[in-house]
Amino acid sequence: MKFVDEVSIKIAAGDGGNGCCSFRREKYIPKGGPDGGDGGDGGSVYLLADAELNTLADYRYERFYAAERGENGRGGNCTGAKGADRVLKVPVGTIVVDANTDEVIGDMSEPGQKLLVAKGGWHGLGNTRFKSSVNRAPRQTTPGSAGERRELKMELKVLADVGLLGLPNAGKSTFIRQVSAAKPKVADYPFTTLIPNLGVVRPEAHRSFVIADIPGVIEGASDGAGLGVKFLKHLARTELLLHIVDLLPFDESDPVENFQAIESEVAKFAESSEPELADKPRWLILNKIDLLTEEQSSKVSEFLKAVNWQGPVFEISALSGEGTDALVWAILEHVEAKRGKSEALDQVDNEEELQPYAPEKDIN
Structure with missing residues (x-):
């Protein structure tokens, strides 16, 4: 495998799922009320230091990585599923830098070390969350927030005595x-x-x-x-x-x-x-x-x-x-x-x- 010690990639955490606006409508239940569920949280992106890797060549051609989006909420007070996290394996000794700010996000110096590099979006709220004694039939919902987007520079410094x-x-x-x-x-x-x-x-x-x-x-x-x-x-x-x-x-x-x-x-x-x-x-x-x-x-x-x-x-x-x-x-x-x-x-x-x-x- 070709030795690569510097790469730039773009990552995107998953957006949060939107809240649902729904009302219970069943026969013989005239006052069902709101039952819209919350959305699911978006998945996050992590880096994992793997002792079996010795090059960043895996990131040379594929430059964009994204975690899953959270599912939208549904009626019946059903909450959307959380988006799956994305875990990217890197060699031990990798330094991670934010390409836009030049901030050093982390130094992957220990095998098994896990680093959060992009946080998933927060879930939106369904209309059930907004019911009250003065608002019996709320139609308010909130959308899920966007997941973090980042451009990373990863630089490998081999670990040797x-x-x-x-x-x-x-x-x-x-x-x-x-x-x-x-x-x-x-x-x-x-x-x-x-x-x-x-x-x-x-x-x-x-x-x-x-x-x-x-x-x-x-x-x-x-x-x-x-x-x-x-x-x-x-x-x-x-x-x-x-x-x-x-x-x-x-x-x-x-x-x-x-x-x-x-x-x-x-x-x-x-x-x-x-x-x-x-x-x-x-x-x-x-x-x-x-x-x-x-x-x-x-x-x-x-x-x-x-x-x-x-x-x-x-x-x-x-x-x-x-x-x-x-x-x-x-x-x-x-x-x-x-x-x-x-x-x-x-x-x-x-x-x-x-x-x-x-x-x-x-x-x-």
């Missing part, structure tokens, strides 16, 4: 194939990944993390070159970024200049669209060390000195697997530490919410 960053052909896809069961395309000729790939890395039972491989970024991406920054948004939810650098580029370009170009593009994107991206922990991964000859062994130290890198550094060969085990265990410890801290903060927040009020004691 770790994101891979680097130029095309830096070895990102080879790395994710080496450490996980994901199988993105790799080959011995230059090309770039076109869609994000997710891989689950499981060093041992019951301990794992998710890694995301996004299309390579090139110089000028923030201005629209290549694939632009279309997929950099997927790194916004990660806890850790791995900047993979090819020490021996096939085009014989300078690794230092390549590194600085990517850092510059990410900084521009963070400044304009995703400020939190600039503050994420970032590790430097030097790839293809197995290809360095003895004469080239100083390349690593020269590179680190040239870029003045202060963070963690790992030397690996994504193809042979050299150095990847140590990197995977370091990532796992980092991710689990982050998870533990997050769970601890949630527990503190819950305890504060549940703490009963205790009035201050009078020290006098």
Whole structure:
């Protein structure tokens, strides 16, 4: 299935059913009175986060979705049936925005999360509702109200613990194939990944993390070159970024200049669209060390000195697997530490919410 991470759709909740104007007319019952029933409520439109979906491709061609209208009321005090709700399934990680106001309606970050995006119309009232001691034969009714209409923009940001960053052909896809069961395309000729790939890395039972491989970024991406920054948004939810650098580029370009170009593009994107991206922990991964000859062994130290890198550094060969085990265990410890801290903060927040009020004691 084609990967689609941005769509626009129109939705319409069902209108409420109209109230009925009716009078009881039966033989031998001369004073039947009003018996018009109310209409039914219109159906609402909901979004449901489904863990089995990983793309918004289902909404690429069909762009309008509506819930059922409520039925009109009938005589005999019969109330119209409520219109059926419409539930639209979306991938976990979908952000929903009102296209007309740019208001963020919801963030579908949890499997099974349900979000109301269009409320159904309220039912109309039948004439039975208006009878009184001074109005024995009312003919008033009210129509059902219209359901909400909206135009939505839905944007998918993949949920991953770790994101891979680097130029095309830096070895990102080879790395994710080496450490996980994901199988993105790799080959011995230059090309770039076109869609994000997710891989689950499981060093041992019951301990794992998710890694995301996004299309390579090139110089000028923030201005629209290549694939632009279309997929950099997927790194916004990660806890850790791995900047993979090819020490021996096939085009014989300078690794230092390549590194600085990517850092510059990410900084521009963070400044304009995703400020939190600039503050994420970032590790430097030097790839293809197995290809360095003895004469080239100083390349690593020269590179680190040239870029003045202060963070963690790992030397690996994504193809042979050299150095990847140590990197995977370091990532796992980092991710689990982050998870533990997050769970601890949630527990503190819950305890504060549940703490009963205790009035201050009078020290006098």
